[in-house]
Amino acid sequence: MNPFIEHEINLTRRQFFGNVGLRFGGLALAQLLGQQGSGLAATQAADQQVHAALPGFPHFPPRAKRLIYLHMNGAPSQLDLLDYKPDLARFFNKDLPESVRGNQRLTGMTSGQKRFPVAPSKYKFTQHGQCGRWVSELLPHTAKVVDDIAVIKTVHTNAINHDPACTFLFTGAEIPGKASLGSWLAYGLGSESNDLPAFVVLTPKWPEGSNGQALFSRMWGSGFLPGRHNGVAFRAGADPVLYLPNPNGVQRDDRRLLLDTLGQLNQQQHERLGDPETLTRIAQYEMAFRMQASVPDLVDFKSEDAATREMYGPDVDKPGSFAQSCLLARRLVERGVRVVQLMHRGWDSHSNLPRELGNQCADTDRGCAALIQDLKARGLLEDTLVVWGGEFGRTVYSQGTLTQDNYGRDHHPRNYCMWMAGGGIKPGISYGETDDFSYNIVENPVHLNDLNATILHCMGIHHEKFTFKAQGLDQRLTGVEPAKVVKGLLA
Numbered sequence: 005m006n007p008f009i010e011h012e013i014n015l016t017r018r019q020f021f022g023n024v025g026l027r028f029g030g031l032a033l034a035q036l037l038g039q040q041g042s043g044l045a046a047t048q049a050a051d052q053q054v055h056a057a058l059p060g061f062p063h064f065p066p067r068a069k070r071l072i073y074l075h076m077n078g079a080p081s082q083l084d085l086l087d088y089k090p091d092l093a094r095f096f097n098k099d100l101p102e103s104v105r106g107n108q109r110l111t112g113m114t115s116g117q118k119r120f121p122v123a124p125s126k127y128k129f130t131q132h133g134q135c136g137r138w139v140s141e142l143l144p145h146t147a148k149v150v151d152d153i154a155v156i157k158t159v160h161t162n163a164i165n166h167d168p169a170c171t172f173l174f175t176g177a178e179i180p181g182k183a184s185l186g187s188w189l190a191y192g193l194g195s196e197s198n199d200l201p202a203f204v205v206l207t208p209k210w211p212e213g214s215n216g217q218a219l220f221s222r223m224w225g226s227g228f229l230p231g232r233h234n235g236v237a238f239r240a241g242a243d244p245v246l247y248l249p250n251p252n253g254v255q256r257d258d259r260r261l262l263l264d265t266l267g268q269l270n271q272q273q274h275e276r277l278g279d280p281e282t283l284t285r286i287a288q289y290e291m292a293f294r295m296q297a298s299v300p301d302l303v304d305f306k307s308e309d310a311a312t313r314e315m316y317g318p319d320v321d322k323p324g325s326f327a328q329s330c331l332l333a334r335r336l337v338e339r340g341v342r343v344v345q346l347m348h349r350g351w352d353s354h355s356n357l358p359r360e361l362g363n364q365c366a367d368t369d370r371g372c373a374a375l376i377q378d379l380k381a382r383g384l385l386e387d388t389l390v391v392w393g394g395e396f397g398r399t400v401y402s403q404g405t406l407t408q409d410n411y412g413r414d415h416h417p418r419n420y421c422m423w424m425a426g427g428g429i430k431p432g433i434s435y436g437e438t439d440d441f442s443y444n445i446v447e448n449p450v451h452l453n454d455l456n457a458t459i460l461h462c463m464g465i466h467h468e469k470f471t472f473k474a475q476g477l478d479q480r481l482t483g484v485e486p487a488k489v490v491k492g493l494l495a
Contacts, residue, residue, distance in 0.1 A: 052198075053194070053198065054195070054197075054198045054287075054290070054291065054294070055190065055194035055195035055196075055197070055198075055202040055342070056194045057192065057193050057194040058191070058192050058193075058194075061192050061193055061464075061465070062192075062193060062463065062464025062465055063464060063465055063466045063469060063470075064464050064466070065464060066387075066427070066428075066462065066463050066464025066465075067387065067389075067427045067428025067462050067464075067494075067495070068387055068388060068389035068426065068427025068428050068462040068463050068464075069196075069342075069387045069388070069427070069463075070337045070341065070342055070343070070344075070387070070388050070389070070427075071185075071186075071189060071342070071343045071344070071388075071389045071390075071391070071459065071463065072333050072334075072337060072343075072344045072346065072375070072388060072389070072390045072391070073185070073186070073343070073344070073345045073346065073390075073391045074330075074346050074348070074372060074375075074390065074391065074392040074393075075173075075223075075345065075346065075347050075348065075393070075394070075395075076348055076351045076364075076368070076392070076393060076394040077166075077170065077216075077217055077219060077347055077348060077349045077350075077351060077394065077395070078166065078214075078215065078216070078217045078349060078350055078351030078352035078353075078394065078395075079166075079169075079351055079352060079394040079395055079396050079397060079398060079415060079416075079420070080351050080361070080364070080393075080394050080397075080398075080420075080421075081125075081353065081357065081361060081397070081398040081413050082157070082397045082398065082419070082420045082421040082442060083124075083125050083397075083398065083400060083413070083442050084125045084126075084127055084140055084142065084357070084361055084398075085139075085140045085142060085143060085361075085365075085421065086138075086139065086140070086143075086155055086157070086421040086423070087157050087421055087438060087442045088129045088138035088140075089124070089125070089400075089440060089441070089442055090129070091440055092122060092124035092125070092400070092440070092441065093124050095122040095124065095441075096122060096123075096124055096408075097121045097122065097406055098121065098122055099119055099120055099121060099122070100120040100121075100122055100400060100401045100441065100443070104439065104441050104443050104444065105120065105443070106444075108418060109164060110414070111164055111165065111414055111415050113354060113403060113414055113415075114399070114401075114403050114414045117403075120399075120401035120402075121401055121402050121406045122400055122401055122402075122441070123400065123401060123402035123406050123411040123413070125140070126358060126408070126409065126411075127140045127141050127142055128140070128141045129141070130147075132147040132148070132150050133147075133148075133150040133151040133432065134151050134432065135150055135151055135432035135433065135434075137150040137155065137432075137434065142361065142362060142365040142369070143365060143369050144369065145369045145370045145372070145373035145374070146369055146372060146373050148373055148377075149373045149376045149377060149425075150432065151431060151432040152376050152380065152385070152425050152426075152431045152432070153376070153392075153423045153424065153425040153429075153431065153432070154423060154424050154425065154429050154430055154431065154432070154433045154434075154435060154493055155421060155422075155423045155433070155434045155435070156421065156422050156423065156424065156435045156436055156450055156455075156490075156493070157419070157421050157434060157435065157436045157437060157438055158419055158435070158436025158437065158438060158445045158447070158448055158449045158450050159393065159397075159419065159420050159421065159422050159450050159451075159452065159455060160417060160418055160419050160420070160445060160449055160450070160451055160452070161173070161395065161396050161417045161451075161452050162178060162417070162452075163178050163395070163396070163417060164396070164415050164417050165415065166217045166352065166395060166415075167218075167220065169395035169396050169415075169417065170217075170220070170223055170395045171220070171222055171223065172395075172452060173223075173395045173452060174186075174222075174223045174224070174345075175222065175223075175227065175481070176452075176453060176456060176480075176481045176482055176483045177483065180220075180222045181222075181227055181228070182227045182228070182479070183225070183226050183227035183228060183229045183233070183472070183479070183481070184222070184223060184224050184225055184226070184227065184235065185343075185456060185459065185481060186203040186205075186224055186235050186342075186343040186345050187203060187224070187225065187226040187227065187229050187233040187234060187235065188229070188460075188470065188481050189202075189203070189342055189343050189460075189463060189465075190202035190203040190233045190235075190342055190343060191226075191229050191230070191233045191472075192465060192470060193342055193463065193464075193465075194342070195340055195341060195342040196340030196342070197298075197339050197340030197341055198294065198340075199294045199295065199297065199298035199339075200291075200294075200295065200298055200299075200302070200336065200339055200340065200341050201235075201236040201291060201295075201341065202233070202341065202342045202343065203224070203233065203234070203235040203236065203341075203342060203343045203345070204235065204236050204237075204238060204336055204341055204343070204344050204345070205224045205235040205236065205237040205238065205344075205345045205346075205347065206237075206238055206240075206329045206332060206333065206344065206345070206346045206347065207219060207237060207238075207239070207240050207347050207349075208240050208324055208325060208326045208328070208329040208346065208347075208348055209240050209324045209325060209326070210326075210348055210349045210350035210364070210367065211350060211363040211364060211366075211367050213359075213360070213363065214349070214350030214351070214352075214360050214363060214364060215350060215352040215353065215354065215360065216349040216350045216352075217349060217352050219347055219349065221237070223345075223347070224237065224345055227474075228472060228474035228475070228479060229472060230280055230281075230283070230284055231280075231281055231284035232283070232284040232287040232288065235343075235345060236291075238332075239324075240323075240324030240329070241323050241324040244299070244303060244332075245295060245299050248295065248296050248299055248300070249296070250296070256296070256297075259296075263290065267286050267290070270282050270285055270286045271286065274286075298339075302332070302335055302336070302339065303332065305320070305321075305328070305331065308331070312331075312378060315374040315377060315378060316328075316330060316331050316370065316371060316374040316378075317370045317371070317374070319367075319370075319371075325367075326346075326348055326367050326368050326371045327370060327371040327374070329346055329371070330346070330371035330372065330374060330375040331371075331374075331375075331378075333346055333375065334375060334378050334379060334382075334384070337384065337388055338382070338384065348364075348367075348368055350363075350364055351364055351394055353398070353412060353413060354403050354404070354412045354413070354414065355403065355404050355410075355412035356410060356412065357398075357410075357411055357412050357413055358409065358410060358411075359410075372392060375390065376390065376425055376426075379426065385425065385426045385427075386426065386427065387426070387427045388426045388427055389424065389425075389426050389427040389428065389429065389459065389462050389463070390424065390425045390426050391422065391423075391424050391459065392422060392423045392424075393420070393421065393422030393423065394420065394422075396415055396416060396417040396420055397415075397416040397417070397418070397419055397420025397421070397442075398413030398414065398415070398416050398420075399413050399414045399415070399416045399443075400413075400416075400441045400442055400443050401413075401414075416443070418443065418444060418445070419438050419442065419443070419444065419445050419449075422455070424493065427462050427463075428461070428462035428494055428495055429462065429493055429494065429495060430492075430493060430494060430495045431495070433492075433493075435448055435450070435490070435492055435493055436448035436449065436450060448492065450490055451487065453482045453483055453485070453487035454487050454488050454489070454490050455490070456481050456482050456487070457482050457487045457488060457489050457490075458489050458490045458493055458494075460481065460482075461489045461494075462494075467480065467481065467482045467487065467489070468480070468482075
């Protein structure tokens with residue numbers, strides 16, 4: 005039985021009022037102690053590491069100390085961005101061969117189509133960098149950093165629809181309730197920052213007219229892990245965290261005193277009931293107090309020099325823009341935050357793909373490239389892992405009407421492109437290969453659980469040894485089926 009419910013059932017009226025009296029008495033006593041007690045508690049709290057790592061973590065020396073995950077929610081089209089298929093032009097408007105499509109499942113959006121006409125990309129691809137990477141004209145800024153990134157062409161997943169696919173991407177399971185990647189890392193490795201959360205989520209604005217899929221908190225939730233390892237979502241806009249300033253007439257020392265007294269009461273409650281979420285409440289109150297001082301400086305971009313601002317482009321001055329969110333991500337990891345998850349919506353192009361995909365790339369391309377350049381210039385890329393990608397790919401055949409200038413693409417979980425850069429990743433490489441239609445994998449498949457195992461490896465964690473007992477199982481991010489670290493991606 006829940007210990008709190010069991011306790012409340014057995015609580016008598018006399019015990020209830022007696023405890024209430026003791027609590028208010030304790031609050032009054034704390035207020036009488038005044039500034040001296042407050043200052044002592046604040047000093048003690050400042051000396052403690054707020055986000056401590058688990059004993060024995062990391063398992064081995066990490067190549068990456070922090071993670072920035074750039075999630076393009078809705079699934080970018082690999083065919084139009086990074087998986088160059090020049091021979092597709094001769095198949096324009098011809099049916100996708102049955103031998104290629106096979107018995108693979110389709111979504112309800114295209115399963116009823118009488119034809120599956122091949123839609124080659126309308127965009128020009130050119131080679132870039134010393135590695136000679138083929139990149140679409142939609143990504144001119146990413147093309148400048150191809151020697152710093154590893155493009156993975158053969159990522160594949162289990163789910164074919166957005167919600168379960170996103171849940172699987174971040175938690176290793178299609179069923180809600182599991183812990184997210186960022187929460188696992190916050191739980192195992194803690195954070196170097198005492199004044200900011202270990203795991204921060206950014207949800208920037210996206211272009212109008214795009215098909216923006218919903219974002220669910222389970223994508224950054226702690227699941228069965230203690231609640232204090234939830235990702236802390238910053239709002240898109242000029243005020244990323246609400247209610248940071250104290251009310252009129254309330255001083256910081258007053259807030260410290262109240263927080264210390266509340267912490268003592270919560271600690272007593274935890275000792276009586278053993279509810280782990282009481283510790284979460286204590287930690288959240290303390291972090292909120294610390295963020296009152298740290299966040300205003302964090303989001304004050306006036307200290308950034310002109311060259312940096314120019315690198316991110318004019319949108320960097322727009323609150324809540326993708327460019328500003330990328331700069332904020334760098335500032336967060338620079339201050340010791342372990343994981344930053346940046347969620348950009350609007351990539352679900354079932355129709356009018358050229359217009360929608362063009363808008364999405366124009367909104368994100370410069371920021372992504374600037375983030376890599378910025379981290380590299382500051383010496384942070386070497387031990388910061390950056391991951392870019394969506395939850396699945398898009399079909400080579402057109403959904404709906406196909407013309408020379410317009411087409412749509414349905415969901416395609418069989419293969420799609422992601423890229424990684426920084427901490428422990430071999431730069432300037434392409435990993436894996438797909439068939440001539442970018443419909444099936446022909447060399448070096450990378451399952452999403454393999455990708456997560458590789459991310460954990462770069463962070464110094466053995467994925468099979470990183471478990472948490474829940475629901476009678478030793479839960480782990482990479483699931484119960486075999487997963488492997490992709491050694492071909494490692495520097």
